Structures are given as C-alpha cells and as structure tokens.
Amino acid sequence: MTSRPIATTRSVMEVPTGRLAMWWVLASETVVFGGLLGSYVMMRLRHGAWADQAANTNTWTGAFNTLVLLTSSLSAVLAHQAAERADGPKAARLLRYTILGGGMFLMVKAFEWTREIREGFTITSGLFWSFYYTAAGLHAAHVVAGMVIMFIVSLTAARNEELHRVENVGIYWHFVDVVWIFLFPLLYIAK
Amino acid sequence: MAQHAHADAPHIDETNYIAIWGVLCALLGVSVLGPMAGVRLLTLITAFGIAIVKAYLVCRYFMHLNIEKKWVAYILGFMVALMLVFFGGVAPDVSTHEGLRWQKTYVEPVTAGGER
Numbered sequence: 356m357t358s359r360p361i362a363t364t365r366s367v368m369e370v371p372t373g374r375l376a377m378w379w380v381l382a383s384e385t386v387v388f389g390g391l392l393g394s395y396v397m398m399r400l401r402h403g404a405w406a407d408q409a410a411n412t413n414t415w416t417g418a419f420n421t422l423v424l425l426t427s428s429l430s431a432v433l434a435h436q437a438a439e440r441a442d443g444p445k446a447a448r449l450l451r452y453t454i455l456g457g458g459m460f461l462m463v464k465a466f467e468w469t470r471e472i473r474e475g476f477t478i479t480s481g482l483f484w485s486f487y488y489t490a491a492g493l494h495a496a497h498v499v500a501g502m503v504i505m506f507i508v509s510l511t512a513a514r515n516e517e518l519h520r521v522e523n524v525g526i527y528w529h530f531v532d533v534v535w536i537f538l539f540p541l542l543y544i545a546k
Numbered sequence: 547m548a549q550h551a552h553a554d555a556p557h558i559d560e561t562n563y564i565a566i567w568g569v570l571c572a573l574l575g576v577s578v579l580g581p582m583a584g585v586r587l588l589t590l591i592t593a594f595g596i597a598i599v600k601a602y603l604v605c606r607y608f609m610h611l612n613i614e615k616k617w618v619a620y621i622l623g624f625m626v627a628l629m630l631v632f633f634g635g636v637a638p639d640v641s642t643h644e645g646l647r648w649q650k651t652y653v654e655p656v657t658a659g660g661e662r
Contacts, residue, residue: 368615368617369615370614370615370618378618378621378622379621381622382621382622382624382625383625385622385625385626385629386625386628386629389625389626389628389629389632390629390632393629393630393632393633394636396633397633397636397637397640397641398640400637400641401640401641401643414578415578418574418578421574422571422574425567425570425571425574426567428567428604428608429563429564429567429608431608432563432607432608433563436561436563525608526609526610529604529605529608529609530609532604532608533601533604533605536597536600536601536604537597537601539577540577540593540594540597544577544578544581544589544593545589545593545594546581
C-alpha cells in the first residue's frame with residue numbers, strides 16, 4: 356500500500372492543503388517584504404539626499420534583471436500549464452528554464468554588487484545602501500530558495516509524479532517576481 | 547482533470563501567457579523610458595503606477611488569483627492592509643525631525659561620491 360502526502364489528498368475549504376499552505380507562506384512574506392518596503396518609502400520621503408545615493412545604481416542592469424524574472428515567471432506558468440495537461444517531462448523542462456532564469460538574475464546581481472562595493476558603496480555607506488543591500492539580499496535569498504525547491508520539484512515532475520507541486524512552486528516564484536517588480540522602481544528608478 | 551487543478555473552477559487553461567508576458571515587457575519598457583523625461587509626476591506614474599499594473603497582471607494571470615477562491619485574495623489583501631496600518635502608524639513620527647521633547651540627531655554619513 357502506498358501512502359499519499361496529505362497536501363495531495365486533503366482539501367480544506369476546497370483548496371488543496373499544499374496550495375493553501377503556500378498561500379499562507381506568501382501572506383507572511385507579504386508582511387515581511389511589505390514592512391521592509393514601507394520602511395524604505397517612509398525614510399526615503401524625508402531624506403532627499405537618498406536620491407543622490409540612488410543615482411549610483413544602474414537602471415539598465417535593474418531593467419535587464421526585471422526582464423529576466425518576468426521571463427522566468429513565464430516559463431513557470433507554462434510549466435504549470437503543462438502539468439495541468441499531465442505532461443510532466445515538459446513541466447520539468449520548463450521548470451529548469453525557470454531555474455536558469457534565476458541563475459542569470461543572481462549572476463547579474465553578483466556583478467552589480469561587485470562593482471558597487473569596489474566603488475565604495477557598502478551596506479554601511481548610508482541608509483539608502485543599507486536598505487538596498489538588505490532588500491535586494493533578502494530577495495536574492497528567496498530566489499535561491501525558489502531555485503532549490505524548483506529543482507527538487509522538477510525531479511518528480513519529470514517522472515509524472517506529484518504534478519500539483521509544479522503549481523505550488525510556481526505561485527511562490529511569481530510572488531518573488533512581484534516583490535522585484537516593486538523593488539525595481541524603488542531602488543533603480545526613483546533618483 | 548489533474549489532481550492539482552483548482553477545485554472550485556474546473557477549466558481547460560487556454561490563457562495566452564506569452565501575450566501577457568509581452569504586455570509585461572512593454573510596460574517594463576515604459577517604466578524605464580518614462581522617468582527619462584525628467585517630469586516628477588510622469589516618473590511617479592510610469593515607475594510606480596505601472597509597477598502596480600504589472601503586479602496585478604502577474605497576480606491575476608500567472609498566480610491564477612482570477613480563478614482561485616476569493617478568500618485567498620482577501621487574505622493577501624488583508625496583509626497589505628496591515629502594512630498600510632504599519633505605515634500610517636509609524637510614518638508621522640519618522641517624517642518629523644523634532645517633537646515636543648525630542649529631536650532627531652542622526653546625520654546621514656558622507657558617501658564615496660561625496661554626497662550625504
């Protein structure tokens with residue numbers, strides 16, 4: 356007799372337990388990132404000098420990374436679509452494209468941070484840079500977590516097993532994308 | 547029907563996600579080019595207004611909140627409301643430099659670029 360995980364077999368309020376758990380995770384993440392971004396905005400409004408510090412971030416780098424994340428979100432939702440059609444191998448392939456997008460995002464971020472740190476803009480250079488490295492660093496940590504989970508999910512999806520996980524991890528990835536959508540104008544455009 | 551499909555609305559997913567991605571990319575272009583005009587109001591609209599539209603599109607179509615149970619959106623909305631309560635409660639103090647019995651003494655350090 357094989358046992359099935361409760362996330363697959365039970366449905367609370369007509370939402371499968373696994374997906375319900377994911378929504379609750381994202382609800383708590385909304386408060387985490389919301390508090391951080393809210394603090395940034397209220398401090399920024401009173402410190403005009405932040406605009407001068409923000410002028411040192413590269414808008415085109417931020418825009419390119421936004422494009423990368425939007426594209427990785429596309430492959431994540433296409434993976435979900437493939438899973439709905441019970442095409443596990445295709446879903447797994449698309450999840451790996453998403454992981455590739457996450458990797459590219461982190462690589463660009465690494466080059467960007469290297470340049471900024473070499474120019475003397477570190478986490479202790481001022482309030483703007485503290486927020487910059489904290490917010491972008493926390494976001495990057497979420498990208499890494501998503502990549503690891505997505506890789507694990509892609510292994511089972513390739514065998515046409517546990518396909519509901521493709522949607523759950525996809526929802527998480529889209530949330531990470533949404534956070535970046537707000538970080539981009541705050542850190543790169545408002546100068 | 548796959549086991550992971552939404553319990554409340556069995557459907558065949560025919561959404562054109564590539565078209566939605568195209569719209570998101572176009573909006574990204576506008577949000578980058580808009581602020582180059584140097585008009586503050588235009589910057590606010592193109593940068594932050596469009597960010598809200600992009601987030602809406604991702605939540606609605608990619609996260610499927612359009613077909614998810616309504617209360618899921620209410621939970622997420624409630625969390626955003628909590629954030630606004632936090633902002634409204636703290637911002638009045640943060641945004642002033644002195645009060646009746648206190649004064650903000652913090653001075654922003656000079657950066658490598660020479661600005662404060």
